Amino acid sequence: MSDSGSAALSDVRFERVTKRYGKAVAVKALSLAIPRGSFFSLLGPSGCGKTTTLRLIAGFETPDEGDVFIRDTRVTETAPYRRDFAMVFQNFALFPHLTVADNVAFGLRMSGVAREERAKAVEAALAMVKLTGFAERYPKQLSGGQQQRVAIARAIVMKPAVLLLDEPLGALDKNLRESMQVELRSLQRELGLTTVFVTHDQEEALTMSDSIAVMRDGVIEQLGAPREIYERPATEFVATFLGASNLIDATVVESGNGSSQVEATFGRFTLAGSHPAGERLRLAIRPERVLLKPGRDSGALPAIVRDVVYRGMSAHVFLESGGLPLLAFVQNAASAAIDWSPGQEVGIVLPAESLVRLNGGAQAHG
Amino acid sequence: MASGSFRLTRRWAAFALVAPPLLVFLVFFVVPLVSLFWVSFHAPSQSELYGPELTLEHYATILTDPFYHTIILRTLSTGAVILALCLVLGYATAYVLAPLPPRKRLLLLLLLVVPLMVSNVVRAYGWIAILGRQGLVNAVLRDTGLIERPLLLLNSFEAVSFGLMTIMLPYMVISVANALASIDAQYKEAAQSLRADPVRTFIHVTWPLSSPGVASGMLLVFLLTLSAYVTITLLGGPRMKLLVSLVFDSVGSFRWPLAAAISFALLVMALIVSGLIMALLRPQRVQGRG
Amino acid sequence: MDRRQLLLGTGALAAGGLVHPFSGKALAQGKPSQMVLMTWGGLWGDCMKESADTAFEKATGVKIIQDRGSSPGERITKIKVSVADQKFDIVQLHDGIVPLAVSQGALEPINKASPRLTNLKNVPERFVQSHWIAMIYSPLGIIYNTKLVKNPPKSFADLWRPEFKNQIVLPEITHSIGPYIIPIGSIAAGKGPNDAEAGFEMLKKINALQPIWAKDTDTIMNALRNEEAAIGLLYKSQSFTVKGWNTPVEWVFPSEGAILYSSGTGIAKGTKNLELAEEYLNLTLDPKVQTVAAQKFNYPGTNTGTEAILPPDLQARVKASPEEMGKLIDLDHATLAAKRAEWTDRWNRIISAG
Known part of the structure; x- marks a missing residue:
């Protein structure tokens, strides 16, 4: 990659690696560097090329191009x-x-x-995985969990330059999986092992990783720290694959002072950053960032509650505004905070700093 | 009380279910075997199946007579040679077949089975046509001037071993190929990820994981070798008799008790060699039981 | 009609069937619809069917069913097993196995005075035994390939000539005439047919010449046909078959005398149709029936009248001069049968233990 300084400190490096299976391209001109000691996740739906990438590191596959x-x-x-x-x-x-032991x-x-x-x-490795x-x-x-620990012990006892994990938690049930996530992560930190983790589970990737590469169709859509990926998704794919996102198409009306006024079907709101007037943008906002206000407040955009799903810790409020379906997660901070009912007219606020502009511009239809 | 009678009914139902196969096993396997064993301890008789006197002479003959030792040793060496050839050739063939796509593999295995559909008698005559004094091999050698008089290729240890081997090989290939095909490819990758080169991957992973197939193949091959008669008779002739030929000869000369005793000698050999095969290959280890 | 009446009615019918003097059952006791003949399959069975079976059916109205599936030894066992309720009536055996059949009690003794055995008076005594009468016979001698053998053999002893190494075909011990190699060896040693020790010594000598051991007669003939063998033991009758294959062979009546082989018929112990069986036995001795066997197999018939009614060329084939008839050797089949087990063992030790 361009940054030779970080390349020197990376344990795994790809340089424009392409792998094809017949006509299908599994990995397309992929370049990446995995920093020493980091927990690096390859995340994406099946067929995105994440497993092929892992197998290219292992050598079970040989690249058609690149190194x-x-x-x-x-x-x-x-x-x-x-x-x-x-x-x-x-x-x-x-x-x-x-x-x-064998x-x-x-x-x-x-x-x-x-x-x-x-x-x-062997004894030390087994002690490390509590076996x-x-x-x-x-x-x-x-049991399945114990087998998992043996598999981990068998790998870490080698003190490898890089530890490859191929969806290792997929075979375990939910509770075991969550506790193994924590254990695996702390073990990795303790040993300072550079780890490449393949998963299709976004929550698992967010929980465990230092950095995540979101892959789609053989290319990395976005690479960054979990928080960056989640909060500043670069593309619609990333925005929707990692958690839920409200997608809003809007047109810039006016711009100035480091912020812009944009207009969507349901009304006008403010967006951080200057944009040329008339530009069509595609915006994303996480449901938990959408604020609800009772009644028709000035400054809030009008919306109607269509459905409410009570989830204990929070409530999912399904809204409609100007013909566009929107979703808001409301924290169960107080009983009143989640006391919404279908058909109720409400106001919604989309905080400017929570709106993310996605690459690729707005589509003709929302 | 109700549940008690229900339990009773269930027990009867279970018994009714296992009774027919048990009965068949008893009537067609255990009873004949026991009666054969009983016969083997009797003196021969010209007019009856066996004479009235009890005797150990047949077993004593088998154990002490050098002629029987020669034949037993010959039977065992034939078995060993066939086992070794089937193991090497069968495993190699299976190793090539196993990674093929299932449909293709099935097709090729079926092709291997086709010769099994031809009677052993026909195949033995085929070998005679090839190895006989007037056979293909001798004809070629004579026409090329390499020999003047035909070589005696038949009626030899080699002819019997080779002829039997060609009959047994498909059994070995099929059972090993199935075992190899059912080994998850991840095991080989796991071994490679743990620094095992292809040779050591084979020794430490593929071979042990295929051992159930190898064991069942070897058992099949050895037991079929022990009981093969037609091939041995046609290719071996009177000069290359094996233990099974002596059973036939004893029956032919109305010495049923001796025939029975030799049959038990064969059975004991089968059990011992089967035990050895199992002890050497330890196929049960794949089940994770040592 | 209620159920009770129905039962009564059928009961009455059944009872009537049993007592009625002209019912089918009563008739069947006098004359069966069929009888069972145990014999060889293949061409021989066909020959019997064509000749004796057809003639028998015509004469008596009783159909002959052939049981062809078993070897001579098995035939004896089958008769023994069903002796309490005999299913078999007539059995064909070769001379060598007759003593066994007799000792196992598988055969009815033959009533030589029976009015049904009309052909018996024309059968020489050597072919008639207490429980069995030969139908055909053939001398066992030497056959050789005239192209491969420059110096024709004249005697059994000539089989042991070293020049025949690898080229002699002999029946192996499991063959019905397998044990004959011992008396033949004894004869070749100049000791007559009964010196078993001399015979076994000769067996060792001929084994050193690496003979081809044939498990059946077809194998002997095939070995001669494809020139694997240049010389061997064969019946005179079968030598014509080999000649028919355009193989240049000649059959030799050994100077020591040829071994007599005969095959014939006995009556199954406990047959339910003894008189009819006698009638069938008599048919096997009929010149017309024996002619069919002569035509198909070149076997001379045992009835002295058979030869006369054969066509001239066939007569020439089966004819034996009085001198030759005089030199036909009757083996001691009782001893051979008694020694079979012991000799099989000794034979195996010489041939197989090498």
């Missing part, structure tokens, strides 16, 4: 078993014929680590 680097060593054509990585597979891929020791054994040293490392005492069991005798 792959691990710790500044070019590994584009290097066989997987000569690359410095470890991987946790989607279904764990624990060897059923080996005990937990599974964890496998990589060390293949690397020629002496028996005694191996035993120590001391399970060494002589077979994978079949373990």
Whole structure:
């Protein structure tokens, strides 16, 4: 990439990597650098190229164009078993014929680590994933969560340059998954392991990552810290794939003093930043940033409540304004705060700093 | 009380369900085997199935007679050679077939099975046409001037082993190919991600995970080898008799008790070798039970 | 009609059937609709069907069903197994297995005075045994390929000539005439047919010549046909078949004498149709029936009248001079049968243990 300083500190680097399967392009001219010690997530729907990207790092796939680097060593054509990585597979891929200890020791054994040293490392790794005492069991005798920990232990015991995680939590139930997220993250921090995490679960990506690359059709749509990705989505795809977003098409009416007045079907409101008058914009605002006011307040835009879904911590209020459906999340800060009913006329406020301008301009129809 | 009688009915229902197969097993397997065992302890008789006196002479003959030792050893070595050939050739073939798309693999496996649809007798005669004194091999060798008199290729250890091997090979290929095809590709990738090169991936992952298929293939091959008769008779002739030929010869000379005793010797050999195969391959380890 | 009446009615009908003197059942006891003949399948069975079976049906109105599926040994076992309620009536066996059939009690003794055995008076005594009468016979001698063998063999002893190494075809021990190699060996050693020790010594010697051991007669003939073998043991009758394949072979009546092979018929122990079985047995000795076998297989018939009614060319084939008839060797089949197990074992030890 252009910034050679950050490249020196990256554990994984792609330079214009393209991978095709027949005519289909799985990864398109992808360049990226994953900083040392970071937890990096590849997020996107199935078929977006995230798994292919991971497999290109592992060497299970070879790029058609471009180069792959691990710790500044070019590994584009290097066989997987000569690359410095470890991987946790989607279904764990624990060897059923080996005990937990033998599974964890496998990589060390293949690397020629002496028996005694191996035993120590295995013990330490098992302790790290809280599986001391399970060494002589077979994978079949373990629960899903325990198998997951064995898979993690088997990977981290290798002290790899990069740890690859291929949707490793997908096979677990919700509660276990949330606790494993926390554990995995703290383990990663403790070991300072550069980690590449593939997931289609946006919440998981937001919870765990230092940075997220949102992928679509073989390219990265947006790359950044979780907060940046969530709060300043660059495209409509990112805005809707990560959480919910209200999409509003608007036209700039006037501009000045670092802010602009824009007009949408339901009325006028203010947008941060100067824009040339007459420009058509596509805007996004998160539902939790939409403010509701009882009645028709001056300065608020008119809307009608169509439906209210009570969710405990919050309520989802479905609104309609100027023919455009809008969604607002209201915190259950006080009973009155969520006391809305269908058919009620309300005013909505779209705070200027919460409105995000998306790339690509407005479409002909909202 | 109601639940008690219900439980009773259920037990009867379960019994009724297993009774027919159990009965078939008893009548057609256990009873004949037991009666055969009983026969094997009797003196022979010219007019009856067996004479009235009880004797251990048949087992003593099998255990002490050098002639029987020669034949048993020959039977075991034939089995060993066939097992080794089937293992190497069958595994290699299966290894090539396994990664193919299921439809293509099935088609090729079916192609392998086609020879099994031809009677062993016909196939043995096929080998005779190839290996006989006037067979293809000898004809070619003679026409090219390499030999003057035909070579004795038939009636030899090699002819029997090779002929049987060609019959057994498909069984090995099918069971190994199925085992290999059912191994999740992730295991191989996992091994590679843990620094195992292709050779060590094979030794430490693919081979053990395919061991149930290898074991069932080897058991099939060995047991079918022990019980093969037509091929042995046609390709081996009287010079290459195996234990099963002696069963036939004993029956042909009305020594049913000796035939029964040799049959049990065969059964014991089958059990011992099966046990050895299982002990060496440990197919149960794939189930995660040591 | 209610149910009770119906039951009574059918009961009466059934009872009537049993006592009625002219009911089908009563008739069947006197004369069955069919009888079972156990014999060889293939051409031989067809030959019997065409000759004896058809003649029998015509004469008696009883149909002959052939049981072709079993070997001679199995035929004996089958008769033994069903002796309490005999399903079989007539059985054909070759000479070698008759002592076994007799010792196993599978055959009815033949009543030589029976008025139904009208052909018996024309059958020489050597073909008539207590429980069995030969129908056809053939001398067993030497066959050789005239192109491959420059110095024609004259005696059984010539089979042991070293020049025939790898080229001799012999029946193996499981063949019905397999054990004959022992008396033949004994004869070749100049000890007559009954010196088993001399016979086994000769077996060792011929084994060193790597003979082709054939499991059946077809294999012997095929080995000669495709010139795998240059010389071997074969019946005179079958030598014509090989000649018919345009193979240059000659059959030799050995100077020591040829072995007599015969095949014939017995009556199954406990048959329900003894008299009819005797009638069938008599038919197998009929010159007209034996002529069919001669035409198809070149087997001379055992009835002395058979030869006379054959066409001249066939007569020439099956004819045996009185001198040759005198030199036909009757083997001691009782001893051969008794020794079969022991000899099989000894044979195996010599041939298979190598």
